[in-house]
Amino acid sequence: MKLNGQYYDALIMKEWHDLIAITSDAAHNILISLLDEDIDLLVDDFYDSMLGDDDARLFLSSQQVKDRLHGTLAQWIRGVLSSSTADLPALVAVQRKVGDVHARIGIPIDLVARGARRVKISLYTRLRRDITDLTLCYDAMRFSSLVMDMAIEVMTTAYSRSHENSTKDKENYRLLSILDNVHVERERQLAAVLNWENRFIYNVATGLPLAEIAPLAEAEFGLWFQHKGRYVFESVDQVAAIEALLTGADAFIASYSAEKVAVVEERYILLRTVRSQVQKIGTLLAGLFDELAKFENGKDPLTNLLNRRFIPTILRREIALAMRSGTPFVMAMLDIDYFKSINDRFGHDAGDAALKDIAAILHESVRSSDYVFRYGGEEFMLLFVEASESQAIAIINSIRDRLENRPLHPSGGGKVSLTVSVGLCLFDGHPDYERLIKKADSALYLAKRNGRNRTETYRDGQPAAAGDEV
Numbered sequence: 001m002k003l004n005g006q007y008y009d010a011l012i013m014k015e016w017h018d019l020i021a022i023t024s025d026a027a028h029n030i031l032i033s034l035l036d037e038d039i040d041l042l043v044d045d046f047y048d049s050m051l052g053d054d055d056a057r058l059f060l061s062s063q064q065v066k067d068r069l070h071g072t073l074a075q076w077i078r079g080v081l082s083s084s085t086a087d088l089p090a091l092v093a094v095q096r097k098v099g100d101v102h103a104r105i106g107i108p109i110d111l112v113a114r115g116a117r118r119v120k121i122s123l124y125t126r127l128r129r130d131i132t133d134l135t136l137c138y139d140a141m142r143f144s145s146l147v148m149d150m151a152i153e154v155m156t157t158a159y160s161r162s163h164e165n166s167t168k169d170k171e172n173y174r175l176l177s178i179l180d181n182v183h184v185e186r187e188r189q190l191a192a193v194l195n196w197e198n199r200f201i202y203n204v205a206t207g208l209p210l211a212e213i214a215p216l217a218e219a220e221f222g223l224w225f226q227h228k229g230r231y232v233f234e235s236v237d238q239v240a241a242i243e244a245l246l247t248g249a250d251a252f253i254a255s256y257s258a259e260k261v262a263v264v265e266e267r268y269i270l271l272r273t274v275r276s277q278v279q280k281i282g283t284l285l286a287g288l289f290d291e292l293a294k295f296e297n298g299k300d301p302l303t304n305l306l307n308r309r310f311i312p313t314i315l316r317r318e319i320a321l322a323m324r325s326g327t328p329f330v331m332a333m334l335d336i337d338y339f340k341s342i343n344d345r346f347g348h349d350a351g352d353a354a355l356k357d358i359a360a361i362l363h364e365s366v367r368s369s370d371y372v373f374r375y376g377g378e379e380f381m382l383l384f385v386e387a388s389e390s391q392a393i394a395i396i397n398s399i400r401d402r403l404e405n406r407p408l409h410p411s412g413g414g415k416v417s418l419t420v421s422v423g424l425c426l427f428d429g430h431p432d433y434e435r436l437i438k439k440a441d442s443a444l445y446l447a448k449r450n451g452r453n454r455t456e457t458y459r460d461g462q463p464a465a466a467g468d469e470v
């Protein structure tokens with residue numbers, strides 16, 4: 001069951017409040033002083049147990065994560081266990097943010113639950129050791145157990161929402177790759193349906209036995225639909241409707257004997273019925289293709305580069321590959337310098353033409369295993385897979401050379417050479433792709449600030465773009 005967002009917020013806030021209220025001050029105080037003394041040990045226990053866990057190691061083994069997570073986890077435990085003194089709405093908002101980050105990185109939800117359970121084990125052992133009053137011990141244990149469950153529950157609601165969206169994008173990307181071009185496929189399949197109908201009418205009219213006419217389900221369109229079409233379209237109902245029409249038309253034809261076809265009125269009913277069913281298939285099919293075309297085949301319509309909506313899907317996959325194989329990749333953010341002046345001087349259409357030209361140069365310059373996305377108006381993201389910094393820079397230099405050797409020739413005459421600024425960032429082992437984007441962005445900012453027409457690489461310690469809190 002999906003809970004309505006506002007209803008859920010009110011519910012969790014009330015229950016969290018109630019839990020704080022039914023817990024004695026003594027229990028709250030004991031937990032707070034235990035945290036003051038033992039928080040580092042609790043985090044160490046968590047680490048020791050999770051690093052022995054094959055599922056968890058993949059997410060925790062990088063030095064970066066170790067360095068950051070110690071502080072983040074200590075802060076989380078402290079925030080949740082001392083929530084009697086906290087600003088509850090802010091604390092709940094933090095849990096939501098953590099859930100979003102987990103979904104982005106792809107940390108399985110069961111792993112988070114397992115981690116929380118291990119923190120509890122370590123905490124309970126210490127409570128039992130330190131508190132002789134059993135009622136007080138029970139009170140402190142009940143509070144810590146339920147409050148951690150609540151925090152994880154809020155994380156999970158945010159996680160599910162983010163995860164659902166990213167799964168949908170991933171699915172769309174996968175499916176679109178089955179079709180080379182939505183528009184071409186649309187025309188080809190509508191024509192295939194029409195061809196079958198024409199042949200059917202011709203054959204019936206010329207007296208060919210019905211048994212010799214290939215059923216619609218086995219003709220070109222039918223085969224395509226069974227093997228590809230039904231998987232690429234999102235609307236389950238409309239796909240089912242087409243399937244029903246396909247089998248319905250074939251069954252109707254099969255119900256006709258040679259004698260029945262020979263009767264003019266019957267033949268007329270046969271043709272009219274089949275025609276109407278085939279037309280319905282065409283209408284449904286056109287609608288489904290139009291829906292699909294909204295994804296623009298995964299491409300940006302102006303430049304034909306990959307659409308930025310697929311960045312999370314691809315980055316998540318490349319990060320997982322890099323972590324498993326230990327081979328690095330490089331991200332580059334590339335922005336055209338002073339692009340506004342192209343629009344201002346030569347008009348928007350000339351600007352569009354320049355963007356297309358540059359996109360073509362980017363596409364030609366990278367290796368076929370690399371990725372080029374249109375990231376924003378005149379900004380592009382490039383991923384150089386299994387590449388070192390120097391390999392990435394070599395490709396970027398070849399892009400610069402091509403730009404220089406291929407100046408624009410705006411319709412007003414003359415020629416203009418465009419330059420680009422580039423920010424590079426090497427994959428550093430951290431599973432969150434947004435951190436990588438922020439670092440590449442801050443390197444790009446540096447390239448612009450240092451005079452443009454240059455490449456800067458993000459170095460540790462350089463302030464990343466704003467909001468870098470994970």
Ligand SMILES: Nc1nc2c(ncn2[C@@H]2O[C@H](COP(=O)(O)OP(=O)(O)OP(=O)(O)O)[C@@H](O)[C@H]2O)c(=O)[nH]1
Nearest residue numbers: 335336337338339340341343348349351352377378
């Ligand atoms: N023709 C055209 N222009 C676009 C498109 N998308 C963004 N732009 C333009 O790109 C320009 C970007 O301008 P700015 O962000 O000021 O950057 P800039 O002029 O390139 O300067 P720097 O990046 O600071 O070197 C704006 O004028 C946008 O209107 C597009 O699809 N077509």
